[in-house]
Amino acid sequence: MKRKLLTGIAALLLIGCAEMAQVMEEMNSATGPAPLTNGEVIRGLKEALTVGTNNSTALTSKMDGFYKNPEIFIPFPQEAIKVKEKVEQLGMKSQVDKFVLTMNRAAETASSEAAPIFINAVKEMTIADGFAILRGEDNAATMYLKNKTSAQLKTKFNPVVKNAIDKVEVTKYWNPVITTYNKIPLIEKQNPNLEDYITTKAMDGLFIMIEKEEKKIRKDPIARVSDILKRVFGA
Numbered sequence: 001m002k003r004k005l006l007t008g009i010a011a012l013l014l015i016g017c018a019e020m021a022q023v024m025e026e027m028n029s030a031t032g033p034a035p036l037t038n039g040e041v042i043r044g045l046k047e048a049l050t051v052g053t054n055n056s057t058a059l060t061s062k063m064d065g066f067y068k069n070p071e072i073f074i075p076f077p078q079e080a081i082k083v084k085e086k087v088e089q090l091g092m093k094s095q096v097d098k099f100v101l102t103m104n105r106a107a108e109t110a111s112s113e114a115a116p117i118f119i120n121a122v123k124e125m126t127i128a129d130g131f132a133i134l135r136g137e138d139n140a141a142t143m144y145l146k147n148k149t150s151a152q153l154k155t156k157f158n159p160v161v162k163n164a165i166d167k168v169e170v171t172k173y174w175n176p177v178i179t180t181y182n183k184i185p186l187i188e189k190q191n192p193n194l195e196d197y198i199t200t201k202a203m204d205g206l207f208i209m210i211e212k213e214e215k216k217i218r219k220d221p222i223a224r225v226s227d228i229l230k231r232v233f234g235a
Contacts, residue, residue, distance in 0.1 A: 040231060041130040046122050049141055052213030053118040056206055061112035067104035072205030074104050077192045083181040092177060099173035103194070107202035109164035110157065114206055117156050121149040138218050142211040154199060161199045170194060 059065055066072050076084045076096065084096055122145065125133075133140040165171065174194060182189045 038127045038130070041134055042125060042127060044231065045130050045133055045141055046125060048214060048217050049122045049145060049210070050119055051217065052142070052210045053115050053206075055213050056209035057111050057115040057118075060202075060206060060209055061108055061114075063108065064104075065111065066107045066202070066205055067101060069205075072201075072208055074100070074107055074198065074201040074205070076100055077194075077197050080178075080190045080192050083178060083190050086184060086187075087177050087180050090180060092180060095173055095177050099170070099177055102168045102170045102173050103198055103201075105168040106161060106164040106170055106198050107205060109167055110160045110199075110202050111206060113160050114157065114202075117153055118145065118149075118206075118210075121145060121153065124148070138215045139211045142207060142214050145210070146207050150203070153203060157203060158195060158199050161202060162195050165195060165198065170198075 060069075060072065066074055076099070088096055125144070129144060133144055137143075171194070178191055181187065182191070
């Protein structure tokens, strides 16, 4: 009789434990994952921008990264479009084409040095910035980076572009084109600032590609290549 009583008590205890475990499991599933901490948000967003800038500069700095990408291709300067039209009429289309190619090559060359500039700019992100970006539009992180750093980036990026211009000999193809145009009688002389033009277009192109990477991370689980990205953007 005593043995049966003990067996019955043990059975009741096991049933109680099983029910308790089920209740705990249901409570955990109902409450979901723990809320994101401030540290996780900042780490996740910084990593997203780091991944985005690294991927973007890798794409833009390779051969034809700008030249054969219609989204960021750098065209003949719009303010000098009359130059293009006139000198092409004078039989200089090949020189114009070479000039456009070398401009894009300059942007590709400069892009190879852009990643550290962008990454350093991310370090000043605050907790308030982080939560605003997380809850913002699909390009909120990119716009934050652009708004906060464009002036500084341009200052740092301009000499890189200048070196790239010299390396791929942009002016070698530009000077004959602009010289021929400016010799036309009664024409308004033109000579746009190529360094500023290419710098601006190169930066615009990089931000376009970074924005694409950000949207990919936000929307595509496969693009979340680390645990912190999965935690922050999968929440």
